Amino acid sequence: MRKYKVGCIQATPALFNKDKTMLIVEKWVKKAAQQEVKLLVFPESFIPAYPAGLGFGTVVGSRTEAGRDQFQRYWKNSIEVPGPETYQIAEWAKAHNMFITIGVTEKDAVSGTLYCSLLYFSPESGLMGKHRKLKPTAAERLIWGEGDGTTIATFDTEIGRLGGLICWENYMPLARMAIYQKGIQLYVAPTADARDSWNATMIHIACEGRCYVIGCNQYFTKSDYPEDLAPHLATDRPEILSRGGSVIVSPLGKILAGPLFNEEGLLTANIDLDEVVRSKMDFDAIGHYARNDVFKLSIEGQPEIKPDKTS
Template identity: 45%
Template sequence: MPKTVIAALQIGTSPDGSAATVENILKYEPEILETGCKLTPEGQRRIPQVLEAGGDIPGPEVDSLCKLARRVKTFIVVGVVERGGSTLYCTALFISDQGEVVAKHRKVLPTASERLIWGRGDGSTLPLVKTPAGLAGAAICWENYMPLLRYAMYAKGIQIWCAPTVDERDIWQTSMKHISYEGRTFLVSACQYQPPPTEEMCAALGLPEGKPIIRGGSVIYSPMGEALAGPVYDREALLKAEIDLDDIIRARYDMDVVGHYARPDIFQLVVDEKPKNSMDCQ
């Protein structure tokens, strides 16, 4: 099977807003083009303080990313704050190498204080998307700790697991290694890097000087839980790795958790993929 390249772009979200963040992404266009990346997940996520901080789909920022994908012929998976009516969602967009938004995934359960800001997604946005590098899906941050969601994605046949996050802890690497090994899938986790705050901000908030707000930790794992690139900390970075989907077939020879290593006669999972609305007209 032909080999392709996947990549993770580790940057931070600009305090100047989503337009400035997109500009930062666009600065990496030459590197993306030179790598020939077929899949570029990008881990930017932010907690908006007001509804106006959210973005519309389509919208100017998304349009810029679509143009980037088309110019460099790269399939992009990118985290955004999506505005839907008067509600915000933590969303991963799938943008094809033709520059079209082909799917989205809304985080099904915001984590902790995120629930003060974001609404809940439903089972209608759990897509697997065909990309030039393989079948890709996304689990956002702590969704990766939901065993039933993981199993649902395995059962769909995921080949490239995208895990955008802001979790910089060492235990996150353990989880990513486990998921890639459990699902026998390639895994790309892009984490934000937010540089150290200014001296004035440190003094005002009582923060230690010189320590990044979020240190990163973006990584790419093989279907056997081996690190192919990263993790990278304390700087912006574009990680890349060449992959061969036949490695998934080889890895599942001795364990396929939805195939020969499953017991559907004992255990069953039902996934409701219908969209949930506040009013159901009969």
């Protein structure tokens, strides 16, 4: 399959409520299916939402009981992988013949540690795998643990080689190169960054990696938080906590859809994998433009890369 439609969901989850958020996921999957979307991308930690504006009762050197209660509530509404929620998303992927990627807060089944994870679903095989965010940014480190090299993955699928990084991982040059080394064609970048500069990053990655890039963010406001959590939000934050900015970019850096700001929506674009080939005529970071005699990159915990296999 060389030509098809991709979709990017910019939506508001039911914050801190995984069950209601799953209903929202189902709604958008059905809407995308009506437009014959073959690959659908959801934002970073869509289940159970990116907790923008909350401090979980912390300052350097102390924590509060109210903050621990908020964390426990967030933990309770996070999901295990695999688990009931992943089985359900796999069913939707199968029913609509659609590849789905979605950001979640994952609860480790053994340790209970939370991770910011990116999940990949196939209509044939269900949950293909996951990537755990390597380095949570700033206060994110309070709630999420660090992933490792074993989850830096791409998946060789009928729609192309699919993979990606989460939010500011995309600012890590070696992390990007690790993805490029796997021959990425469809690069997903779920994020919580709604600044104008983020779109420049998406365009740069498309040009650097010679791949399609789908940057995906949430849209939500302070008013979307449950009433009992609203008083704990930072007072210096604006009413719109995440204005979105989702975008779809071609391998030569052309914006195909978006950026979408200050509203929910489904972005779509028609793609052609032959454009990936055409774009590499004059630049290929892992091929004719590489200098493997000068530069070497190895990633701890990574399996050997084998051609034409999921890696």
